[in-house]
Amino acid sequence: MDKQRRKFLKIAGVTALAGIGAPALVRLSSSNALASEHGAAEGHAAEAAHGAPVEAAPQGVRLGMVIDMRKITERPELLDGAIAACIDAHNIPQFDNRKSEIKWLWKAPFANVFPVESSYHLAKNVKETDFAVLCNHCDDPPCVRACPTQATFKVKANGIVAMDFHRCIGCRFCMAACPYGARSFNWEDPRPYIKKYNKDFPSRMRGVVEKCNFCGERLARGQEPACVEACKGTGAIVFGDLNDAHSEIRQLLDKEFTIQRNAALGTKPSVFYIV
Amino acid sequence: MYNKGTIIPGLIIFVLFVTFPIWFNGLKAATVPKPELPPGGEKKCVESVEYMRANHMQLLNEWRDNVLRDGNRTVVTVEGKDYRKGLQQACMQCHSNKEKFCDSCHTYAAVKPYCWDCHLSPKEAVSKEETH
Numbered sequence: 483m484d485k486q487r488r489k490f491l492k493i494a495g496v497t498a499l500a501g502i503g504a505p506a507l508v509r510l511s512s513s514n515a516l517a518s519e520h521g522a523a524e525g526h527a528a529e530a531a532h533g534a535p536v537e538a539a540p541q542g543v544r545l546g547m548v549i550d551m552r553k554i555t556e557r558p559e560l561l562d563g564a565i566a567a568c569i570d571a572h573n574i575p576q577f578d579n580r581k582s583e584i585k586w587l588w589k590a591p592f593a594n595v596f597p598v599e600s601s602y603h604l605a606k607n608v609k610e611t612d613f614a615v616l617c618n619h620c621d622d623p624p625c626v627r628a629c630p631t632q633a634t635f636k637v638k639a640n641g642i643v644a645m646d647f648h649r650c651i652g653c654r655f656c657m658a659a660c661p662y663g664a665r666s667f668n669w670e671d672p673r674p675y676i677k678k679y680n681k682d683f684p685s686r687m688r689g690v691v692e693k694c695n696f697c698g699e700r701l702a703r704g705q706e707p708a709c710v711e712a713c714k715g716t717g718a719i720v721f722g723d724l725n726d727a728h729s730e731i732r733q734l735l736d737k738e739f740t741i742q743r744n745a746a747l748g749t750k751p752s753v754f755y756i757v
Numbered sequence: 758m759y760n761k762g763t764i765i766p767g768l769i770i771f772v773l774f775v776t777f778p779i780w781f782n783g784l785k786a787a788t789v790p791k792p793e794l795p796p797g798g799e800k801k802c803v804e805s806v807e808y809m810r811a812n813h814m815q816l817l818n819e820w821r822d823n824v825l826r827d828g829n830r831t832v833v834t835v836e837g838k839d840y841r842k843g844l845q846q847a848c849m850q851c852h853s854n855k856e857k858f859c860d861s862c863h864t865y866a867a868v869k870p871y872c873w874d875c876h877l878s879p880k881e882a883v884s885k886e887e888t889h
Contacts, residue, residue: 573877635826637828639828640828646825647875648825676885677885678885678886679877679881679882679883679884679885679886681845681877681879681882681883681886682845682846683845684845684875684876684877685875685876685877686875687871687874687875690875702828702830
């Protein structure tokens with residue numbers, strides 16, 4: 483009996499030592515791999531030091547939008563028309579209290595849209611005109627990373643940050659994650675506040691988050707997004723593939739100076755503004 | 758037997774209480790609902806009747822994932838007519854009366870699908886139509 487206990491204690495001691503020592507061993511044996519990784523990182527840093535950080539060439543379609551604020555300043559009714567078209571297309575409820583507000587495409591002053599840009603001594607037209615704001619359909623969307631149910635996700639085929647309302651559990655992590663405030667929560671049943679139904683699109687229910695979907699359902703039917711269609715012919719909103727060098731939107735981006743909302747965050751917004 | 762006077766009436770009351778749903782309905786099962794066939798006279802659905810009866814919910818889920826996740830919005834063609842995948846876009850085009858079609862069975866089977874929390878039934882869709 484005594485002998486057995488002694489043996490047991492020995493084995494237990496050796497096992498415990500091995501258990502504690504194993505992670506250290508693994509770390510030691512993988513130090514080579516780590517070293518090479520470190521080297522690669524240094525290489526990148528060196529490249530970055532010489533200019534812009536090196537990025538892999540973008541692939542596939544990435545839909546984006548250029549909003550020409552000069553044209554909207556000239557004719558503010560364009561933006562009103564675009565917002566109305568969006569509301570009609572997506573059964574968006576209209577609440578009186580701002581807490582319940584549901585926003586897909588909305589208006590906001592320059593200082594709120596571009597808080598990082600200087601708003602000291604702004605040009606008069608920029609100071610006085612409201613900007614068109616919508617989901618930026620980021621190339622690296624923080625909302626998608628935050629969503630625990632993958633209710634919001636990036637569509638691989640066109641880069642749209644889409645939502646599956648069926649799957650949303652209303653946790654609002656995405657709203658906290660979105661740096662642009664582009665997401666709204668249905669605090670109450672939206673149905674009574676929808677002015678007019680579009681029978682081709684559902685409404686939402688209480689407890690679900692929603693946002694602009696770049697009119698994915700209209701694009702599938704070969705139509706332009708509702709807001710783009712509402713401004714047709716004016717060039718106030720240009721929509722297209724950012725990765726296609728010959729698209730109208732790229733021609734415009736090559737020609738004009740544009741700004742993105744808080745680009746420093748690294749979310750790579752797909753909505754550009756000409757101020 | 759001890760306490761015969763209380764046990765036997767007690768048992769009778771218990772049995773009557775437990776079988777309440779059976780005798781209250783006159784020993785008959787509720788009539789099996791007959792969902793309304795499409796008022797437009799369409800005879801063929803996207804799948805066979807048996808398949809739809811048993812699996813329409815799976816089909817709807819498949820369509821949902823096709824459309825929203827995979828971007829596969831190919832139209833379904835039945836007898837030369839094109840239907841876009843979707844509850845509002847395909848099903849309700851023919852089965853235009855939700856109350857007489859969907860609800861009749863769902864109420865009988867005591868299931869409460871949450872489709873209609875968001876999707877608009879044809880009746881609701883026209884309740885707030887464009888007036889101008």
